[in-house]
Amino acid sequence: MPLFATDKDRRYALLGLRIVGDFGASIAVPVILFVLIGQWLDDIYQQGYWFTIFAFVLAAAISARMIYKKAKAYGTEFQNMDKEK
Numbered sequence: 001m002p003l004f005a006t007d008k009d010r011r012y013a014l015l016g017l018r019i020v021g022d023f024g025a026s027i028a029v030p031v032i033l034f035v036l037i038g039q040w041l042d043d044i045y046q047q048g049y050w051f052t053i054f055a056f057v058l059a060a061a062i063s064a065r066m067i068y069k070k071a072k073a074y075g076t077e078f079q080n081m082d083k084e085k
Contacts, residue, residue: 011081019074026066034059 004010038055042048 008081008084015074015078015081019070022070023067026070027063030059030062030066031056034062 004013034055035052038049038052041051041055045051
């Protein structure tokens with residue numbers, strides 16, 4: 001018995017996995033990089049945690065913009081898949 005009944009089901013599942021991976025990377029990578037840079041700057045300038053906080057907020061804003069753009073693109077791709085026979 002195949003895992004997916006039809007080829008269309010398989011394409012939907014693969015699109016879903018691609019979305020999960022892409023969104024996860026779009027959130028995690030900027031946050032980790034920016035927070036590490038913020039911590040490094042905090043150590044250099046001894047200003048408390050202000051650079052880390054600013055870096056996190058900036059990374060969250062960048063991630064939100066990336067997710068918004070990718071969600072629109074994936075929405076279009078999903079609609080095009082839905083129209084195919």
